[in-house]
Amino acid sequence: MDITVVGAGAMGGSYGGLLAAAGNRVRLIxxxxxxxxxxxxxxLRVDGAHGEHRLRLAAATQPDANETADIVLLFTDTNGTADAARTIAGILSPAGFVVTSQNGIGNVETLEDVLGEGRVVGGSSMCSAATIGPGHVSLTHLGPTSVGEVRGGSSDRVDAFLAALEDAGFPSKPAPDIMAEIWQKFVVNCSANAVAAVTGLRSGEFVDIPDLMDYRVRVVEEVMAVLDAKGIALPDPELIKRICSGGRRMNRPSMLQHIRMGRKTEIDTLNGALVREAKALGIPVPYNEALVALLRGRELAQRRAVHEPDLDYEAWEASFTNADAA
Known part of the structure; x- marks a missing residue:
């Protein structure tokens, strides 16, 4: 199978590397x-749940304009979905399609706006991965991957892609309703990612602070109130019980990784999107609103710490004082 991975960071690199190790032709963007x-x-060095691999792969910051892609596996941050869609539009073959396994909601719609209906396949991955450094990613947790047509059901192209994932060592399944699976992952991400990013804690540490677990439960209750109002039923009826009871998986959610690197987070397509949906429905979500506000402050502080380490706050303050005096 000929696969182009767009967004070859922790998750994209792990999937792309192991798909290549299984004999597929893989290019990384x-x-x-x-x-x-x-x-x-x-x-590319890939270690973790499937052992250690060192793979010779072609990588680039932009695709070769003379090459076409039959299958694109998209793992960019949601902040880059629109740009990625335009990049993909320039290389996708006439019968090609893109599989999005990104976080958040709205990615399918953004891709279809650019690529057209029928060119997008939905995916939801419950794996976890981390970027260790340039050229080095680690698959830290091996969870199921669901893939399905965005308007329901499976297809020959979905079945073929699922077979490739299985051959690469990813437990995979067809999703009769992939959009419900995407919403389900949205619930998981909203319950953990921003909490981890604001506090600096790994997911498995939340249970050590009862007040924090109570806050997380309130966040989840608000998320479910919005989903109930939209008529969205989760495929896994036990999910909320597991989230609210906590766990000891010591993964670092992607938002925490982004914060540590001083990068823009995906808050706008996770809890931020939940807040927008809630406002449209007239549903109060104060816990999510507070979480979004705190995350934005944490994001700005860390971005300055990473990218402006020599910022002179006293001089900056004085510039405002002088401006006011003038």
Whole structure:
């Protein structure tokens, strides 16, 4: 199978690397120049749940305009979905399609706006991964991957892609209603990602602070109130019980990883999207609103700490004082 991975960070690199190890032809596209350079120089290192691999793969920050892609596996941050869609439009073959396994909601719609109906397949991955450094990713947890046609059911192309995932070692299943699976992952992400990013804690540490677990439960209750109002039923009826009881999986959610690197997070397509949906429905969601506000503050503080470490706050304050005096 010929696969182009757009967004070859922690998740995209893990999937792309293991698909290549299983014999597929894989190309990697990622905007992080140091990562691309390391892959082209030393190969992609993938370790973790499926052992250690060093794979010689072609990587670039932009696709070759002379090449076409039959299958694109999209793992970019949701902030980059629109740009990624335009990139994909330039390389997708006439019968090609893109599988989106991104976080958040709205990605399918954004992709279809650019690529057209029928060119997008939905996916939901419950794996976890981390970027260790340029050219090095780790698959930290191996969970199920669901894939399905966005308007319901499976198809020959979905079945073929699922078979490739299974051969690469990813437990996979067809999803009769992939949009419900995407909403289900949205619930999981809303319950953990921003909480981890604001506090700096891994998911498995939440249970050590009862007040924090209570807050998380309130966040989930608000999410479910919105889904109930929209008539969305989760495929896993036990999910909410498991979330609210906590767990000891010591993964670092992607939003926590983004915060530590001083990057923009996906809050707008997770809890931020929940707040927008709630306002449209007239449903109060104060716990999610507070979480979004705190996350935005944490994001700004860390971005300045990483990218402006020499910022002189006293001089900055003085500039405002002088401006007011003038």
């Amino acid at each position: 990622d905007t992080w120049q140091d990562h691309v350079d390391a892959i082209n120089r030393d190969g």
